[in-house]
Amino acid sequence: MKPSGKIVSRLSEQGYRLTPQRMMILSVIEGGGGHISAEEIYAQVAAKYPYVNISTVYRTLELLKRLGLVTETDLGDGRLRYHPAEKGHHHHLVCTECGVVINLDESVLARLEDVLLHRYNFSADLKHMAIFGRCANCSE
């Protein structure tokens, strides 16, 4: 699997170098189903290409985040999760009992976003929000 040309060209346009490490990291982020952690990205890259260091993963994520190419979500388990921005947004219902994560279409929070903007002049960044609680099973 190759990384998307879009992200790659965006990087090189802005003068960033296209190193093999970056390409591999990009592939993994885009290839997975989202919600991937730095450690998982590292493990997947290292499996095929052992010449990577986890600090390179963190530095790459930092860069991609800054350029708005990936979004970062805290699902409450002590490590941050990443998702390619171009794949669209959704939210997460996280069960604090069993840990299941249910995806929630972004439209559900659209009204909230409106209210916050008009009533509080606050432009909420509801890209990949996590809402904690209990899923159907765990509430009996």
Added chain:
Amino acid sequence: MKPSGKIVSRLSEQGYRLTPQRMMILSVIEGGGGHISAEEIYAQVAAKYPYVNISTVYRTLELLKRLGLVTETDLGDGRLRYHPAEKGHHHHLVCTECGVVINLDESVLARLEDVLLHRYNFSADLKHMAIFGRCANCSE
């Protein structure tokens, strides 16, 4: 300042010991304006009563959380914040630019809570949620 009789009696009813450390920690949590971190609680307690250790603060917070006497909120700055449950709930609009935290009445999210419950069978725990974005000033 003394801790509220309500929390104290709740603790002793359930067989927990009322140590001076716990009393001081309770006072600080109740005395402050909310959004206080473990480190801040520790600093305030230690100022008057040097015989405290930060691990006692963490253990006490853990206990109070488990008993539902304080709520825990992640305002995104790398440390968790605490608020006495009896003082009522509210949410937080956190500006990722300037760091300002705007309190949001819990009623604003009441409809969302309903939708999640009825459409997804998910009982969201919206006690002290943090929503990130840009405040009026920082969006120009």
Added chain:
DNA sequence: TTTACTGCAAATCTTTTGCATCAAC
């Protein structure tokens, strides 16, 4: 050739834990 990027190891920072001692009940 230039200098951005990487690997390595060590540091950072918050939170947790093992264990011996102490004190609330």
Added chain:
DNA sequence: GTTGATGCAAAAGATTTGCAGTAAA
């Protein structure tokens, strides 16, 4: 007197950083 709570120091775990060497442009 019991045993739950504390202090201390060390561990844990995710993320960051300094620095010298390497390679993308």
